[in-house]
Amino acid sequence: MDIGFIGLGRMGAPMARRLAGAGHRLHVYDVVPEAVARFAADTECERPLTPRAVGAAAEIVITMLPEGRHVRQALLGENGVLEGLSPGSILIDMTSASPVGTRELGAELAEKGFPLVDAPVSGGVKKAADGTLAIMVGGEADVVEQVLPLLTLMGKTFLTGGPGTGHAMKAMNNYLSAGTLALSAEAVIAGSKFGLDPKVMVDILNASTGRSNSTEHKYPTFILPRSFDSGFALGLMAKDLRLAVEVSRSVHSQNTLLTELSRLYDEAEKTLGFAADNTELVRYFESLSEDEDA
Secondary structure (H helix, E strand, C coil): CEEEEECCCCCHHHHHHHHHHCCCEEEEECCCHHHHHHHHHHCCCECCCCHHHHHHHCCEEEECCCCHHHHHHHHHCCCCHHHHCCCCCEEEECCCCCHHHHHHHHHHHHHCCCCEEECCEECHHHHHHHCCEEEEEECCHHHHHHHHHHHCCCEEEEEEECCCHHHHHHHHHHHHHHHHHHHHHHHHHHHHHHCCCHHHHHHHHHCCCCCCHHHHHHHHHHHCCCCCCCCCEHHHHHHHHHHHHHHHHHCCCCCHHHHHHHHHHHHHHHHHCCCCEHHHHHHHHHHHHHHHHC
16 A cells, blocks of 8 residues: 655654555655655655645555644645545544544544544554554544554554544553653652662562552663663653543543642653653652752
């Protein structure tokens, strides 16, 4: 198939390579020309100069961008995908975007005759390269069925329901991911100040009921070695928490813990910067602890 892929960042590039490796003809675009050049250096692809040209060349167009507003611009903006898209084409958004905004965008696109599937992912850069991502797929059932063979090239698919539910699931997943990191960081910092060895603490937590992905993976791999290089930005995690708050408030659900966690990550982002790794939340907590000791 002719596949358009817009967004060749740390996650998008390895995901697109999975499609090229399966024999699909890729038409790629990124607002950063260097990203396209890096991708094309080792992957066969066409390099249209605008999203409109991507739409004109592709049967399916995938977006993997930082935020929903970027997706809207790529699809509906000047020289956007829809200006070139042919009838019968399908759009797949794999961005971590607003579920509420996705439903609104999906309705607008449906009026123009183009279905939208939301299919955000979880698993990080390594799983993107391995094709073992968890992919949360929302959309109309008949359209989802058409794109599943393509999505399974990039990971394991989970059908979440109607339009927007994939993005809602991703927001809730990242709420829990962010929460376990914050809880683990507070516990390990407090224990180490009392005299416990952080590594011993993590080993015990992983053999006990306090274990989580943060203790099993983030602490041993990125935090204890002080590398802080998981590949997922703190600013993106803060954004995803704001999306989770939006979902919760839209259905009038209890969100006291979620709201406080979102505020905490926003403050950490202000201190460390958007591009800091999400595991550097530990460094932010450590700085707060030092301030209290002073």
